[in-house]
Amino acid sequence: MAETENLDEGPDAAHRVPPGVDDATVEAVGAVTAAFEVVEHARGMLYAFHRLLGRADLELGDALDQLEAAGHGELADRVRADVLGRNVLDGRWTFQVVEEFDDGYHRAFADAERAVRDELLGGRRHVAEAQMKERRRTHGRPGHEALPPS
Template structure:
């Protein structure tokens, strides 16, 4: 049995008969999903930032009107306040489309890969890396909580 198989037995993560190559490949699929999750977070940040910017621009238009600059305020309000950020879409529609047609589909695939190849066990690759890299007996390097 390889060293990584032996160390994972101590952690009880790697299912019996799962090869090092499979653990590495499944780990890459999971890592890719983690990057998609991060991208999704940035997309939600974009959604919130654009929404806040639109509200602030609306407030600015009100202030411009109050300051006697109605023509400028009207131009901004008409052309920019509430404007689509992509053709026909506000950011909530972009977020919904991403969630429904990419993120949720990828999550299902990642779960299926883990279920089929690692009996549903998550983070086998990382658990084995932890076991290899930690200093046994050293405070802060415990194998388990």
């Protein structure tokens, strides 16, 4: 539980603005975090791309087996040789694309976002959003509490 028993008193300590930090800094750090959240969304889509193409390759394998069983073995063999197991990018299957993204761009962006928070907000997360919640919620109304129950 937060340092208070009153669930309507505002953000917990982990989401309060540290002493000496101005509003412009809080907003700027929030903007960096928002940009990183877009990267996280893109990363999720990259994983969806990975899963969908893997599934498509497996389904194509099954479909080619059906084509062969239906008497179209030569055509099935041509498609199998040209498409089944093919790289989606030069020398890469999707797992390699995901790994390269995770180890490169994603890691660099995640490290940068954390460094900004660490240096300017003592590592606190979502401080700007906690301030927004305080401005937008109806204080004292059920369903608008500042904190979850303990």
